[in-house]
Amino acid sequence: MGASGLTLYQRLESTTAGLTRYSYPMHNPNLSSSDHAGPPWLTVPEDLGFLDPVLWPQGTVRDLSGQILIGGQTVNALLEQYGSALYVMDEEDFRTRAHQFTTDFPGWTVHYAGKSFLCRSVARWIMEEGLGLDVCSGNELAVALSVGFPPERIGVHGNNKSIEELISAIEAGVGSIIVDSFDEIAKIETLAAQRECIVRVLVRVTTGVEAHTHEYIATSLEDGKFGFSVTTGQALEALMVCENSPHIHLGGIHSHIGSQIFDTEGFRVAARRTMALAAQFNSASHMIEEINLGGGFGIAYTIQDTPMSPAELNRGLVQAIDEARSQYNLAPVKLSIEPGRAICGPACVALYTVGTIKKVDIGDGKTRTYVAVDGGMSDNIRTALYQAEYSAVLANRSSDAEPMLSRVVGKHCESGDILVHDVYLPSDLRIGDIIAVPASGAYTRSMASNYNYALRPAMVAVNSKGSRLILRRETLEDLLALDVGEDDKTLG
Numbered sequence: 001m002g003a004s005g006l007t008l009y010q011r012l013e014s015t016t017a018g019l020t021r022y023s024y025p026m027h028n029p030n031l032s033s034s035d036h037a038g039p040p041w042l043t044v045p046e047d048l049g050f051l052d053p054v055l056w057p058q059g060t061v062r063d064l065s066g067q068i069l070i071g072g073q074t075v076n077a078l079l080e081q082y083g084s085a086l087y088v089m090d091e092e093d094f095r096t097r098a099h100q101f102t103t104d105f106p107g108w109t110v111h112y113a114g115k116s117f118l119c120r121s122v123a124r125w126i127m128e129e130g131l132g133l134d135v136c137s138g139n140e141l142a143v144a145l146s147v148g149f150p151p152e153r154i155g156v157h158g159n160n161k162s163i164e165e166l167i168s169a170i171e172a173g174v175g176s177i178i179v180d181s182f183d184e185i186a187k188i189e190t191l192a193a194q195r196e197c198i199v200r201v202l203v204r205v206t207t208g209v210e211a212h213t214h215e216y217i218a219t220s221l222e223d224g225k226f227g228f229s230v231t232t233g234q235a236l237e238a239l240m241v242c243e244n245s246p247h248i249h250l251g252g253i254h255s256h257i258g259s260q261i262f263d264t265e266g267f268r269v270a271a272r273r274t275m276a277l278a279a280q281f282n283s284a285s286h287m288i289e290e291i292n293l294g295g296g297f298g299i300a301y302t303i304q305d306t307p308m309s310p311a312e313l314n315r316g317l318v319q320a321i322d323e324a325r326s327q328y329n330l331a332p333v334k335l336s337i338e339p340g341r342a343i344c345g346p347a348c349v350a351l352y353t354v355g356t357i358k359k360v361d362i363g364d365g366k367t368r369t370y371v372a373v374d375g376g377m378s379d380n381i382r383t384a385l386y387q388a389e390y391s392a393v394l395a396n397r398s399s400d401a402e403p404m405l406s407r408v409v410g411k412h413c414e415s416g417d418i419l420v421h422d423v424y425l426p427s428d429l430r431i432g433d434i435i436a437v438p439a440s441g442a443y444t445r446s447m448a449s450n451y452n453y454a455l456r457p458a459m460v461a462v463n464s465k466g467s468r469l470i471l472r473r474e475t476l477e478d479l480l481a482l483d484v485g486e487d488d489k490t491l492g
């Protein structure tokens, strides 16, 4: 619950009603999208400067000059102080989204999926908001432990954890290790026996449900690297092996079905198949105590996306679990989920500065404007990797110029180096303008690279008290320090 006393989703509804958001003047309403060459879902906006609440952190507004403020801080001041390009994380928005999951999932354990974005500040926020944390590597674990994150609230994922990673997890006393192969179960049993301890595990299973965006496909084929197949019987075998390993405590079953999921249908099928597995396994001497349904809850990257609120999600998941439980006559189990993107994604805006603007003829008398900015696939690989869609607006001023179909591209030596495939920006866009890309918090900085020796941008946290650096920008010295190449003359 934020300072206003309203929940985040109530506040979004009130801002949708246009109560709090200043926007640009309206554009020529006679201009239709058929005059342009964008994708079918992209309509020519009436108001190019509108900040749709579904896309932006809750505290994002424009001032009277049209400049955007995120968490009360103006984009011009942020870039002046920290440089461009920049990730801006709205701390209150992040915390509110995290907290909302705990209140809307009463009795469940909510783990934040650290792979979506993790740094020490984020680990602290997650700890303070009362969530658990999932990590996917020994180094993510080290980040969490470095801020005193309670190890018993940490789950450790990974399909090929090294011995060193397993040892650090076991010695830290993590809450559970999510096991992914028979080899790993054997390694954990040996390491735990050597340390005379018991390690709690969840068995990651594949239910044959693969859900992506608005579609889900329930297949019988499970041709992927993660988990044990339910259909082939491997999952049941893995549960039995864990149960019979003296230094392993079998905590339960883990299922993760995909990403950017916008309904609960896929979860319903996964819950049914997971419960069927639990029913097969349970006996008088052993019972599954926890079912983890994973993450993957969709967020809005463009106005075509319609995410569920945590409360709606909870209703769907509870119903799915209840149906499956009654079908298999199972006692209540502990339930858990692992949202990542739904917490950090919408809380962060990426800011870029326009460097070049180029009009390209795309046939039929139509043009597309390529707007090149000072970042790209090195700070957000998602568009190039998954053809992800994003939105963007002019952020440093207002404009009542006509809309122009634009493609926001990066500065890297790759034609696929695209940040925003299709977006309408004002036609008076100029070099030096600031472009803001909402929903930039998940799988962006966490997947960033140094392609072309790019320096990964800084991230600042903004809140009502001001702004502060939470990840500093890389420097050339950082990169040169890694490059220890000796000259040939020094060899032999």
Ligand SMILES: Cc1ncc(COP(=O)(O)O)c(C=O)c1O
Pocket: 113, 116, 157, 256, 258, 259, 260, 294, 295, 296, 297, 338, 339, 340, 341, 342, 442
């Ligand atoms: C096992 C598991 N849990 C949780 C997540 C988080 O997914 P999201 O960030 O889409 O919620 C992922 C993402 O790939 C995952 O693999």
